[in-house]
Amino acid sequence: MYPPKFDYYRAESVDEALSLLGEHEDAKLLAGGHSLIPVMKLRLSDPGILIDIGRISSIKGICKDDDKVMIGALTTHTEVEKSADLPAALPEAASWIADPSVRNRGTVGGNVAHADPASDLPTVLLALDATFHMKSASGERSVAAGEFFTDLFETALEENEILTTVEVAAEGAGTGSAYAKLFNPASRYAMVGAAASVSVNGGTVSNAKVAIGGLVNCTKRCAAVEAALNGGGTDDAALDAAAKAVLDDLPADEVIGDMHASAEYRRSVAPAMVKQALAKAVARATS
Ligand SMILES: Cc1cc2nc3c(=O)[nH]c(=O)nc-3n(C[C@H](O)[C@H](O)[C@H](O)COP(=O)(O)OP(=O)(O)OC[C@H]3O[C@@H](n4cnc5c(N)ncnc54)[C@H](O)[C@@H]3O)c2cc1C
Secondary structure, three states, rough: OOOOOOOEOOOOOOHHHHHHHHHHHOEEEEEEOOOHHHHHHHHOOOEEEEEEEOOOOHHEEEEOOOOOEEEEEOEEHHHHHOOOOOOOHHHHHHHHHOHHHHHHHOOOHOOOOOOOOOOOOHHHHOOOEEEEEEEEEEEEEEEEEHHHHHEHHHHHHOOOOEEEEEEEEOOOOEEEEEEEEEOOOOOOEEEEEEEEEEEEEEEEEEEEEEEEEEEOOEEEEEEEHHHOOOOOOHHHHHEEEEEEEHHHHHOOOHHOOOOOOOHHHHHHHHHHHHHHHHHHHHHHHHH
């Protein structure tokens, strides 16, 4: 299938991309092209102009600076998968995205800007309390993950903004994170994805952050699970009870179903995915 016709520009810097965005109303940024080109082929998007940002080196790569790690928006899933500097949940999630060809081209920025409810990175970045740094012609701003993912395929990014960097806290001793997913065997997109980050001190959990994806319009934090975890223990019964609380975070009428899995099925699988993520995160925090 062919995409609709479009004009192509290649930007060599973020500022050049911003000025091209300002000049062309009907333009879209092109990063790895692994979400945008398929939706153009399906005629779900017809931008007319593509601005290729794929070669802008200033927003590529991963850089650890004391207690924080900066991920350039153009960093590929493969680079995330191979990084030893990132919280463990991120390389883990990246390693399960699709296949090597998608992981070698697809980027962190494209993944989160596209905000597919079945994508993996939004769920992990929400559980890690990431901060998203963006630039437009009028300046720079930063948005917390909790405000970044707003709805189905929608984020806080404005039309004229470029996501430049995603910032996460480095994982210190006593803290662990993990991702678990039930994936669609054809695409590997998440039917249910769960991410967790916990601190464990003397057998007690604190600072629990848990997010779920694939079931609702956009990834969401699981307040009931977090409340059940914080101040509690790390034994199997405690993790099991906390994981089951995810059903309180997922009202049945908010869960979405499609041709791949019904809403009822996804909701019934959610506690098991949360439990898997919690058990791995606790093991990493205490190892
Ligand atoms: C067969 C297949 C299987 C897949 N399986 C999975 C999976 O299992 N899990 C998963 O998470 N993903 C999966 N994906 C999606 C993949 O991870 C994509 O690479 C990713 O979602 C989009 O990244 P991209 O760099 O290709 O973005 P593009 O397709 O180039 O862009 C996507 C959107 O983001 C915008 N954009 C891109 N970069 C920026 C930026 N820096 N600032 C602002 N806007 C920007 C673009 O304008 C566009 O609207 C799959 C894709 C395919 C084709």
